Every structure is written in structure tokens, then in C-alpha cells.
Amino acid sequence: MAKSARSVPSLVPAILALMVLLGLAYLLFADLQPSRTEHTVSPPIEIEDPEIEEVTIEPVAPTEDQQAIIEKEAEQFVDHLGSKAVTLNDKQGEFVRKDGTIVIPKIEKRETTIGQLLADKNLSADTPVTIKYTETEKQQTTLQALDDSTEDKNTFVTIEQADGSRQQRPLIDLLNADNVDKSAPITVITEQDVQKKTTIGQLSQSDLPEDRLLEAEIDKGSIELSVNDIVKSGGLEDSALFYLHRVTEADRQGLWGIIQSGLIQRFRQGLALEGINKDLVRVTIPADADEPLPTGLSSFLGKVLNNKVESSYIYNYTTSTMGHNPDLIYPGQQLILIHFSTKELKDIYQFFADQRNEQAQTFAIH
Known part of the structure; x- marks a missing residue:
């Protein structure tokens, strides 16, 4: 009986199993790798810097704390504004209290000579006097020496001629003149303004020539006045203040200009006060603050000035008479x-201090 052929194992299952293993291995390996997807955008996106919108910060009304600070400043400013003894000069007015005194120096001005001053029998040896004159000096030199010693060639030079006449020209013109001899001797005149405080007695012993022309301010003492006596201020509050001004030739704008400039100067000058975190307590009043508003109405300061012009006191201290006509000074x-009440002065301070805050500069972020 013939033997049957031996069966050969099939490789198909093994190949299938290997493929399954490879597939699993690929899947496991792919899960371990980070995935990244890249996209190409067409057209490309241009990234720009972010645009910041311009922001304007508008001024805001003062907070309650700011307002309280301004009120405190105004109160202390006015409380310390006037004094009980004021000496007036021709340059600036002052504030004085109702119960204060006013000292007015009696200064006589003369255009005269040394000899005429010494001959005045009404002046004693101890009479104070301030003299002002021009001192003239003559110097022998040459144009070459002036050229060497003068840096600014446009400096004016005064030369005395042989006949005593004078010629004043820029040095550069003298140096560039036709046929000029820079080594020739010339007489140069220099002038210097001199001011001295002295007495008539000391002046008599000086070496100044008696024919010297000069301007003299003779101190003849002072006048002392009581504010209460001048204005009869019995009906005014004890805290009342008066702005004082001695009329001078410079007062071209009349009473309106006198009061306006006085307030502007005094409030701008300020005061150093304890308890205030500032070097000076002061406020700026604009020079045009008295001008009418665009609507044609009077401004805050304009109303104040108009009222004060109509209620002013004009006292002639040489005749001891009182006047009220603002056109006669x-x-x-x-x-x-x-006259100012303390409330009026505080209102003025607060009004312009508030304006200062409201007009704070705006700014923008670009």
C-alpha cells in the first residue's frame, strides 16, 4: 500500500501575523511623535504694530480736597496780607489794616549844583541827601591801543577833538576811516553814572567841584497818617484792608490802572506762610483779566475794578483833604x-486759583 505525501505548513498565516505586528508597531510609534500642521497662507498676512488711539485728558473740576486746599490758601493769604505799619515809596503799593498807620517819606527832588545845595539855609549839616551825577574821565591813548584792548569792535567810542568838540562812533568805523593813523594820540572820554547817599555836611567836605551839575533827593523826614483818621472807617469791619498807592507821574491809566496793577503785583509776589506746603502762596492774575468777555459782559475782575474806582478814597496829604473824583489825581x-473786605480778597484769590486748575494743560498719548 503506497504511503500518502507529507503536508507542508502554509506561510500565509505567518505573513499575516507579521503584517499585523508591523501595523501595530507603526501606530504605536506614530502616537509618540508630536504632530504639527503647517499652513501656507496666500497672500501672506502682514502683522502691524497695534494702533493706539489718541486719548486727550480733559481738565476736570477740582476735587473737594483741592478746593479745600485753595480755600485754606486764600484764607491764610488774606489774613497775612496787610500790616499795621506801612512805609510807602514811589514804586509799589501796599495793603494796610484798618487800624494801621501810613508813613510817607518827604523827598524833595532838585536839579541843582553842589554850591546851590550848600548855600540853602533850610538844609542843616545832618540833612540826608542822595546825589546822582555823571562822572567824566579823559584818557590819553591811541586807536591801536583801543583795537588791542577792545574785543567788541562795535563798541561806541567818544573822542574829544582838538577844539574840545566830541565825536562818538563805533570803534570799527574809526579803525576803517580813510588815512587813519592808528598810532596817533587821541583823547577818549568815558562817562559813568554815580549815585551817593550822604549828608549836606559830608558834601561840604567832599572834593566835588561846586559847579557840578547833579540831581539831588533831599530827605525831609516823613508824614505819619492814621488810616482810621483818613477814611473815618468807624462803620467798617475790624478785618477791613486798604490798598495804598502814592500817585506818581507813571500813573497814566488813572485809578483803574493803579488798582489793577496793584492787585496783579501783590498777588503774584505772594507770601511765605507756615503750614502751607509751598515756598510761596500766590496766584497769577492775567494782565487782560479785566477785559470784557467775548459775550460783551464785564469780566470778574472788571466788575471788581469798576466798583473800586467808584468807591475809592483820594487823600491829599499836603492839604489834608479827601476827594472821591477818580479823574482828579x-x-x-x-x-x-x-477798601477791600477780607471776603472780596479771598474771592479774588479763589477765582484765579480755580482758573489755574481748570486751565491745566491737556496731554495726549501717541
């Missing part, structure tokens, strides 16, 4: 007194 003999 005379330099050298009149004293202007302008």
Missing part, C-alpha cells in the same frame, strides 16, 4: 486808598 501829593 495829582502826582507827588495824593494817596489812593481802596
Whole structure:
């Protein structure tokens, strides 16, 4: 009986199993790798810097704390504004209290000579006097020496001629003149303004020539006045203040200009006060603050000035008479007194201090 052929194992299952294993291995390996997807965008996106919108910060009304600070400043400013003894000069007015005194120096001005001053029998040896004159000096030199010693060739030079006449020209013109001899001797005149405080007695012993022309300010003492006596201020509150001004030739704008400039100067000058975190407590009043508003109405300061012009005191201290006509003021003999209540002055301070805050500069972020 013939033997049957031996069966050969099939490789198909093994191949299938290997493929399954390879597939599993690929899947496991792919899960371990980070995935990243790249996209190409067409057209490309241009990234720009972010645009920041311009922001304007508008001024805001003062907070309650700011307002309280301004009120405190105003109160202390006015409380310390006036004094009980004021010495007036021709340059600036002052504030004085109702119960204060006013000292007005009696200064006589003369254009005269040394000899005429010494001959005046009404002046004693101890009479104070301030003299002002021009001192002239002559110097022998040459144009070459001036050229060497003068840096600014446009400096004016005064030369005395042989006949005593004078010629004043820029040095550069003298140096560039036709046929000029820079080594020739010339006489140069220099002038210097001199001011001295002295007495008549000391002046008599000086070496100044008696024919010297000069301007003299002779101190003849002072006038002392009581504010209460001048204005009869019995009906005014004890805290009342008066702005004082001695009328001078410079007062071209009348009472309105006197009061306006006085307030502007005094409030801008300020005061150093304890308890205030500032070097000076002060406020700026604009020079045009008295001008009418665009609507044609009077401004805050304009109303104040108009009221004060109409209620001013004009005292002639040479005749001891009182006047109230704002159109009649005379330099050298009149004293202007302008009454202010403490409330009026505080209102002025607060008004312009508030304006200062409201007009704070705006700014923008670009």
C-alpha cells in the first residue's frame, strides 16, 4: 500500500501575523511623535504694530480736597496780607489794616549844583541827601591801543577833538576811516553814572567841584497818617484792608490802572506762610483779566475794578483833604486808598486759583 505525501505548513498565516505586528508597531510609534500642521497662507498676512488711539485728558473740576486746599490758601493769604505799619515809596503799593498807620517819606527832588545845595539855609549839616551825577574821565591813548584792548569792535567810542568838540562812533568805523593813523594820540572820554547817599555836611567836605551839575533827593523826614483818621472807617469791619498807592507821574491809566496793577503785583509776589506746603502762596492774575468777555459782559475782575474806582478814597496829604473824583489825581501829593473786605480778597484769590486748575494743560498719548 503506497504511503500518502507529507503536508507542508502554509506561510500565509505567518505573513499575516507579521503584517499585523508591523501595523501595530507603526501606530504605536506614530502616537509618540508630536504632530504639527503647517499652513501656507496666500497672500501672506502682514502683522502691524497695534494702533493706539489718541486719548486727550480733559481738565476736570477740582476735587473737594483741592478746593479745600485753595480755600485754606486764600484764607491764610488774606489774613497775612496787610500790616499795621506801612512805609510807602514811589514804586509799589501796599495793603494796610484798618487800624494801621501810613508813613510817607518827604523827598524833595532838585536839579541843582553842589554850591546851590550848600548855600540853602533850610538844609542843616545832618540833612540826608542822595546825589546822582555823571562822572567824566579823559584818557590819553591811541586807536591801536583801543583795537588791542577792545574785543567788541562795535563798541561806541567818544573822542574829544582838538577844539574840545566830541565825536562818538563805533570803534570799527574809526579803525576803517580813510588815512587813519592808528598810532596817533587821541583823547577818549568815558562817562559813568554815580549815585551817593550822604549828608549836606559830608558834601561840604567832599572834593566835588561846586559847579557840578547833579540831581539831588533831599530827605525831609516823613508824614505819619492814621488810616482810621483818613477814611473815618468807624462803620467798617475790624478785618477791613486798604490798598495804598502814592500817585506818581507813571500813573497814566488813572485809578483803574493803579488798582489793577496793584492787585496783579501783590498777588503774584505772594507770601511765605507756615503750614502751607509751598515756598510761596500766590496766584497769577492775567494782565487782560479785566477785559470784557467775548459775550460783551464785564469780566470778574472788571466788575471788581469798576466798583473800586467808584468807591475809592483820594487823600491829599499836603492839604489834608479827601476827594472821591477818580479823574482828579495829582502826582507827588495824593494817596489812593481802596477798601477791600477780607471776603472780596479771598474771592479774588479763589477765582484765579480755580482758573489755574481748570486751565491745566491737556496731554495726549501717541
